[in-house]
Amino acid sequence: MPPESRVDVLIVGAGPAGIMCANALAMAGTDVRIIDKRPIKVAAGQADGIQPRTIEVLQSYGLAERLIREGTRCTRVCAFYNPGRDGRIECTGRVPDVTAPTARYPFEITLHQGAIEAIFLDSMKEHGLQVERPRQPVEIQISEDVDELSSPSSYPVKVTVERLDAIDEESKTEIIHAKFVVGADGAHSWIRKALGIVMEGEQTDYIWGVLDTVPETNFPDIRNRTVIHSENGSCMVIPREGDTVRLYIQLSDKDVVDPLTGRVDKNKMSPQKLLSVSKKIFQPYNWPTRKGSSGGQSTSSGSVLHLVIPSRDRVFIAGDACHTHSPKAGQGMNASMNDTHNLAWKLSQVLRGWTSPSLLKTYEHERRKYAQDLINFDKEFASLFSGKPRTAENEDGVSHEEFLRAFQTFGGFTSGTGVHYLPSAIVDPKHQQCAEKLVIGQRMLPQIFVRAADIRPMELQDLLPSDVRFKVLLFPGYLTKARVGELGLLAEELSKPSSFLKKYSHDGNVSTVFDIITIAAGSKEDINYLHVPQFFRPHWTKVLLDDTDVTGSKGGHGYERFGIDPKQITLVVVRTGWICGDHRSLDRHWRLGQLFRFILAPSRWSGFLISWWCMVDDRSAQGYLVRSCRKV
């Protein structure tokens, strides 16, 4: 009999989706294991750009600093080249990419996949988790017992796992009973196939080659993200680590398709072939790679497969296992990581018994919408990108203006800062007017405030780490004597056992589940942070001030930027949306309590199935939902 074991969460696959999930769960102290069939981690691998919003997400786990240090910044300048009168390319414009004006990090990071994964693996190790490899699942069974499925303490998923490096039959197989399984096992996902999940999607016809090279060239935008539409095909330049540059090169059927089979023949995409195609595209610029032509390193087919896959109540699919798309917009790794960033905190909340398990349904709801948006974007972008340029002879071609417009329209989406979950049962923009510029359904805006006790500038996002807790931001306005009195009354109310903060804290300690931060209006010359009632000031670091720092160069205008009226008291909750009342409105606690009743289980695990509609009020992906109101 093979050995049997139990674990709360079993993750299959240690690619970007898998390690983001594993690290988040390990940091949350959740019981988790992760297996991968590859004997060692990717040494280099395909690189992807890490987009501005994904950097913010990594920062919420404390991982952005290393990423930024090790990677190359693409400063979101984009240069465009199109055919000139002589048919050879010339610069049509160099445009600062201002389509993500709210980005905390106004750049992308390019870094090879091995280095990015190392950041996560090191962090996991610090939290006591390592990838078990080479192991792969060979059988998966989900219990059909309704009682078992609805019990929080049951392990209804049975996965048989094989060690690929086992030296004897005895140690080869292990049976793992899991509460939840995450299938992050890539585009050819075994989990997906084993569950018989059907793909939806289509394949596009564009074929792309990828070439990493150290160029020696007189092309002046070789260190900028550059889009070239030439009469010899299209090309995108992405600067990478050190002196390396990545090129996405459009290929024609005759370049790579085997005329006998009609299929792409990967053997035809040698580095030399790609180099020779790119040389034609770059004319009139010279294009020798440094030290001859040894630059070509990797190629990949650009065939595109689009699919969106539903997950199941106990088994979730994430990353490439549920959607693939073309690499040119640099979304691949970002989409995968943000899938499990969305999923992991929900799993932790449910496993801690803080939240009803139906919260997990929001994972599919949110990420399916995103994947669909991504695929739509990809389709349109790929078509514009691959289209012939507009020239005197070809008036139907893609003009520079047309491409630029699309590029800028999609900028918010590609940067990740504009990702927006639309109104639904769990995104209720009813009270949007209370903080007009904190768009409900989007991520929390970065903003520098100063810490009231020591006037140190602090980025608000750094106070909203991915630590599973709900963040309650109190904006009390100016700390006038009258306002301080009102805050005292509010604190008194919220300290009562009947208050939602107390009721849903389980252990009676508010800070276990809720992180309260107070952001006052006022000036650093005369603020006294001790005037904020202790209840809203659990530690001296938790009181911020909407003013500039001592150099006058950082911070200030936060209320204005968020659209919050300093004459009111406003509550904003990050990571879960809710409605809060003005402190003077009698029914505020009823409403607050009402909403939290749906989100949080008042006692540990109140039963597995709460129907979909009453769970609808939580849908934020670690800061993706912000909702506030007053005067309800």
Add this chain to the structure above:
Amino acid sequence: MPPESRVDVLIVGAGPAGIMCANALAMAGTDVRIIDKRPIKVAAGQADGIQPRTIEVLQSYGLAERLIREGTRCTRVCAFYNPGRDGRIECTGRVPDVTAPTARYPFEITLHQGAIEAIFLDSMKEHGLQVERPRQPVEIQISEDVDELSSPSSYPVKVTVERLDAIDEESKTEIIHAKFVVGADGAHSWIRKALGIVMEGEQTDYIWGVLDTVPETNFPDIRNRTVIHSENGSCMVIPREGDTVRLYIQLSDKDVVDPLTGRVDKNKMSPQKLLSVSKKIFQPYNWPTRKGSSGGQSTSSGSVLHLVIPSRDRVFIAGDACHTHSPKAGQGMNASMNDTHNLAWKLSQVLRGWTSPSLLKTYEHERRKYAQDLINFDKEFASLFSGKPRTAENEDGVSHEEFLRAFQTFGGFTSGTGVHYLPSAIVDPKHQQCAEKLVIGQRMLPQIFVRAADIRPMELQDLLPSDVRFKVLLFPGYLTKARVGELGLLAEELSKPSSFLKKYSHDGNVSTVFDIITIAAGSKEDINYLHVPQFFRPHWTKVLLDDTDVTGSKGGHGYERFGIDPKQITLVVVRTGWICGDHRSLDRHWRLGQLFRFILAPSRWSGFLISWWCMVDDRSAQGYLVRSCRKV
């Protein structure tokens, strides 16, 4: 016979001065050993503030990031408290400390000494160097043989070192023959005494206690640097790591002086005693420490000893071994580190044979002046700080305005950004007008430029690491067609074997000794960095542009800020001052060469003694001297 060995540099003492020296030498690949008599490193120890300029210095070794992460920022707000009408203290003002407007890091870092030292020890380890301990010198002899002293390959200093943990006589003693010895062995320096160096100085009468505590108080400025003048004595508040606060508390003779001996009795300075004194000072604010009164951790005598000590040609004294002073301005660790930061690169240059050994004489010249300034400052500041406050009854007391004026006057000095080596044989401000705002004798200003190839914002200081090389900054102005032509001619000239850049590179490779960086005027929309001649563009990362980044929020106005005319070609050299000619002036190379001839040995080690006056042109402490000119 005890074993004998040789080393280029032997450092005695692993305090702040010793480890700064050891790390700098290890990073430069210099043959170095460091010994310390303590069996283990300081676990916690007295903290000092790391001042803004010292953070810049640490950054030049790549160490500031960790320091900032681990330490506490004091954001250079200063609050002042003085007696009110009722005799109890009240806030007189809260003043942003704007006396260091050019600081790259507009804050101090407080962190306990053990943690600061760990940053250096880890870096040393990465470069293959560890402190040997517990070991102490017992005998030192300097050869009196003139030939030996003047030979670069000789080891004229013989140090007998004892292992304090030796288990037998045989392994107890080692004889180390060194080219140079650095005595960084503290206020009671054995090296200093062994060489019979006489102290100059005086002792002041102010007695201070130091208390580290975790307070629970309603004093609103407990997390700010605060100066309190009360009728019960003076006190300075320095926020530290976590919730800890350090208090410097003025004590009266009756508090601590033993009436029998007339000496300070350290036993009288218990934490309880200090707490009780501070309670009186803080009235009317309450002052219980958290969890009772367990906060008191350490005390120290504030007796102040002032001394300045000359070093010798082969043996140098640094840090507390050559100057001590009162702790209140937080200069101690900064002064020590900047001593050996000044010394280490000179040692490396001389040992590499790049520079004449007489360069080392500038160490004493520069640091003696600084130590004298520090002591003068300390004396005046201590007297104002310890003086009774001015009140209705005591009109001779120190007024708030008087103290504030002194505080602000000395701000540039205490921050380190204003440290200024005055005109002398080696500081020649003759050509100051070529870059009016880069003050000759001060450190290089921080300034953000964008990298021309990829419009990434770069802090100029980050391109000037402490890597022993001379930094040659070329400011070519706008890259017009005419200017590009002129640059071509200049590059041609400087590429000739007779050019100083070639002549002093020893191996013919300019970049071994000189790091060339080009900073053009122009706009990111139309710059083509490839127009800069290859000679001034050894790598694509070496061309900067004086423009804002893509967000428009960083960079720009560098020429204006430095006082450089973009219509001219200007050369600025950091780490060594020199005169460079406008490219059109015929005698520029003569002058350039003339000056470098004095600084750099054209062949390896041209003889030990070059007289003082002809070496005078190098005196920068890793960026402390900047000089440029045109039209000479």
